[in-house]
Amino acid sequence: MRRGTGEPANKSRPQLNKEKEDKTDKNMQFVNNSRTRRSRPKSHDNNLLVNVLRWKLLRILILLIVVFMIFYGIFVHTGPTNSKEIHMNDRFFPNEPISFVHGDHMDVIHIDHKVGQGKAHGIQENQLPKVQQLPPNPALHLNNQGQRLPNQNQFISINDVPGNQIQKIQQPQNAAKDSTGTGEYPYHVIQSLTNTDKRPYLKTRFEECMISILEKSSVNLHFFFVVDTPSKQAILGIMQDITNKKIARSKVQFNFLDIDELAKELAPMVSMLQQHVSGGHPYYKDAIFFLSIAIHQHVMPEYVHRLVMLDTDLIFKTDIKQLFARFDLFKGNNVIGIAHEQQPVYRHLFSLYRSQNRGTLVGDPPPNGLTGFNSGVLLLDLDRMRRNTLYHTYLDGTNLKLLTEKYHFKGHLGDQDFFSLLSLEHPDLFHVLPCSWNRQLCVWWRDKGYIDIFDQYFSCPGKIDIFHGNCNTPIPKTP
Incomplete structure (x- = not known):
């Protein structure tokens, strides 16, 4: 019997046997199923x-x-070996120009040109691709202490060395000489392009301008571009596209100048000019609108002798070499080449002075009037600007203040206001370009009370060399 139950012990055995049989059946079924899975079709x-x-x-x-x-x-x-590609954006050689060589393999290098930078980033000459090398640069090779560096084709600005060392940056003895400058790229051009991220049409305008220059130029050009970061990227893309399409007739190289660095450098003078010439006009608070006035002092290296400054809303119809040829026509005290304003802008701005001085030529139309200037196209003889003591006296706030008070003048157009005001007392400082070299198309002032005399300012007969689409005026699509 089971303990505590009163039942015979043998009664539980059949139940155990049954459980074993059930377990054996299940095991057999598992084996059979396993065998079934193994035997696949x-x-x-x-x-x-x-x-x-x-x-x-x-x-x-x-x-x-x-x-x-x-x-x-x-x-x-x-880096590429194909002449159509210029993607070497990871190779930075400080203050070294980019070089585009039409039709051949090229060594393309791009850099950031910033005030106070002059040290290499440890890249050696033997790291360059085995393609055509950049031409020797006319600057001596100095570090930030004014000491000579090994010849690495560095492009150094006068802003890269202390003031007492600036005179050491000169052309080398073996540099090729001509009437416009030195070296393989003696023709220097400067343009400003900023805010392309906010105003995309500026990018289109710049591209059209650049194509019109390069497709006609018979000389090698060295550009300086004053830019912010978005505009720098825009220019790189545009120059890439121009190179791909083989538009340029001649060689081109360029440097970037950072607008923020220039603004810091020019801040004292810009503040003075805004106070006396532009009356603190908010639109012209940027340094680029006054850059041309002091470019010989604060920006360009001394081996740049002649510089053409251009707006970006231009279309060239003539080889830019012919514009540079106008430098040879400078006489006497001329330091700047500039065309007259082709609207009665300064007739309006000098209206108080004109009302008090009947019969004055101030603000009158050409050819005899003191019309005022438009700075869309400028020829800057930097050597003459550096030497001319008369010009420098008006970079002093005191003398400029006397001039603005005499003519009751407050302008709104940046550097061209300064040049227009200065020309009233010293017209001999300026070589007047024919209107064809800056054919302005804006007619904004025609309907502002000047319709009867507008054409006396606006007229420009004959062949046009440069169209200027100022105030966003469309430029005619003529050959």
């Missing part, structure tokens, strides 16, 4: 093999794509 095995092969091929394909991307990345980083 032959067609199913073939499908499994196909799936395995597919996975292996997919993994091989992914591996090939990864390898391709690695090699592609290495190629882009190292």
Whole structure:
């Protein structure tokens, strides 16, 4: 009997036997099921093999794509060998110009030109691609202490060295000389381009201007671009596209000048000019609107002798070499070449003085009037500007204040107000360009009370060399 139950012990045995049989049946069923799973149809095995092969091929394909991307990345980083490509944006040679060579392999280098920068980033000459090298630069090679550096074709600004060392930056003895400058790129041009991220049409305007210059130029050009970061990227893209399309007839190289650095450098003079000439006009608070006035003192290196400053809303119809030829026509005290304003702007701005001085020529139209100037196209003889003591006396706030008080003048157009005011007392400082070299198309003032005399200012007969689409005026699509 079971303990505590009063039942015979043998009565539980049949139950145990039954449990064992059930367990054995389950085990047999598991074995049978396992055997059943192992014995698959032959067609199913073939499908499994196909799936395995597919996975292996997919993994091989992914591996090939990864390898391709690695090699592609290495190629882009190292730099191209095709003359149509200029993607070497990871190779920075401080103060070294970019060089575009039409039709040949080229060594393309781009840099940031900033005040106070002059040290190399440890890149050696033997790291350059084995393609055409940049031409020797006319600047001596100095570090920030004015000491000579090894010849690495560095492009150094006078702003890169202390003031007492500026005179050491000169042309080398073996530099080629001509009437416009030195070296392989003796023709220097400066343009300002900013805020392209906020005003996209500025980018389009710049591109049209650049194409019109390069497709006609018969001389090698060296550009200085005053930019902010978005506009720098815009210029790089535009120059890439121009190079791809082989538009340029001659060689081109350029440097970037940072607008913020220039603003700091020019801040004292800009403040003075705003106070006396532009009356603190908010639109002309930027330094670029006064850059031309002191460019010989604070911006350009001394080996740049003659500089053409251009607005970006221009279309060239003539080889820019012919514009540079106008420098040879400077006489006597001339320091700047500039065209007259082709609207009665300064007739209006000098209206108080005119009302008090009947019969004055101030503000009258050409050819005899003191019409005032438009600074869309400027010829700046930097050597003459540096030497001319008379010009420098008006960079002093005291003398300029006396001039503005005499003519009751408060302008709103930046540097051209300064030049227009200065020309009233000293017209001999200016070589007047023919209207064809700055054919302004804006007619804003015609309907502001000057319709009867407007054409006396606006008329410019004959062949046009440069169209100027000022105040966003469309430029005619003429050959």
